[in-house]
Amino acid sequence: MTLEILICTTVERLHRVAQLLLPPMKEVSYMVSCQGGEPQEDENAPFGREDVVLLTMPERGLSKNRNKAFLSSTGDLLLLCDDDEVLNEETVQGIISDFEQHPEWDIIQYEAEGLGKHYPSEYVSSVELALRRWVADSVRFDERFGLGSPELASGEEEVFLHDARGAGATLGYLPKVVCRVEGESTGKRFLADGRVQRSKGAVFCYTRGKCYAYYKCTREAMGWMLRKRVNPLPLLRNMYWGIRYVKA
DSSP states (O other): OOEEEEEEEETTTGGGGGGTOOSOOTTEEEEEEEESSOOOGGGGGGGOSTTEEEEEESOOOHHHHHHHHHHHOOOSEEEEEETTEEEOHHHHHHHHHHHHHOTTOSEEEEEEETSOOOSSOSSOOGGGEEEEHHHHHHOOOOTTSSTTOSSOOSOHHHHHHHHHHHTTOOEEEEEEEEEEEOSOOGGGGTTTOHHHHHHHHHHHHHHHOHHHHHHHHHHHHHHHHHHHOOOHHHHHHHHHHHHHHHHO
16 A cells, blocks of 8 residues: 655745655655645755655635645545644554554544644544545545635534545544644634634534534533633624525
C-alpha cells in the first residue's frame, strides 16, 4: 500500500509547507493543493522533490480544495493535512501498518496536539483523519461548509464523516499523535464569528434532522447564557439561520 499526504494551503501561505514535509519515506508521497491562483516561480522551489506534487486551483474554499486533492490523488491511503501543522514522523511511518492491522476500519482518527481536546473525542478534526482510497472516491466534502465558504465557516469534517458512514465506511480511533497544530481552530471562534454559529445549526440539522437541531441550538444558546452571561438571541438567530440554510 501507498500513503499520500494531502496538504491544503493557499497561495499566500504556500511558503509554510516546506517546514511540514518530512524526510523522504518509502511508499509515502505528498500532494500540495494550493487555492487562490498560481504561485510565484520561486515559491515552487521547496517542492523540488520527486515525492511532492503541487496542484493549483483558482477557486477559494477549504472543502473545494480537499475535493480537488481527492480527485487528483493516487495513494491507496490518504492523510488529510493543513499548512499549520508539524507532522509526527513516527506516526506517519506507521499509518500503512495501522490500516493493515485493522482491515475492518476505513477511516482512522488519530490525535492532534494543539487543539485543546481530550481523547477519545466525539468531535473530529480533518487533520486527525487518514482514510482508504475508496472513501475518497465515494464521498466528497460538502462545499457549503468550511473556511472560505460563503456562509458556513466550519463543520465540514462532521458532515463528511456523516456522509462517509452513510456510504458504509467504518471509523476507528488510535491514541497516536499524528501532528501538532500551530494555528487556531475555527471552532474556537464560536462566540465571535456568526458564520461559525451558523455552521453549528447547519451541522445539527444535516446530521440529525431539523427538530433535533432546533432543540440542540436552543440548549446551546441557553448554556452560554447561564455559563458566561452571553446574550442568547444573536446565537439563536445565527444557528437557526444555519438550520434553514441547509434545509432550503
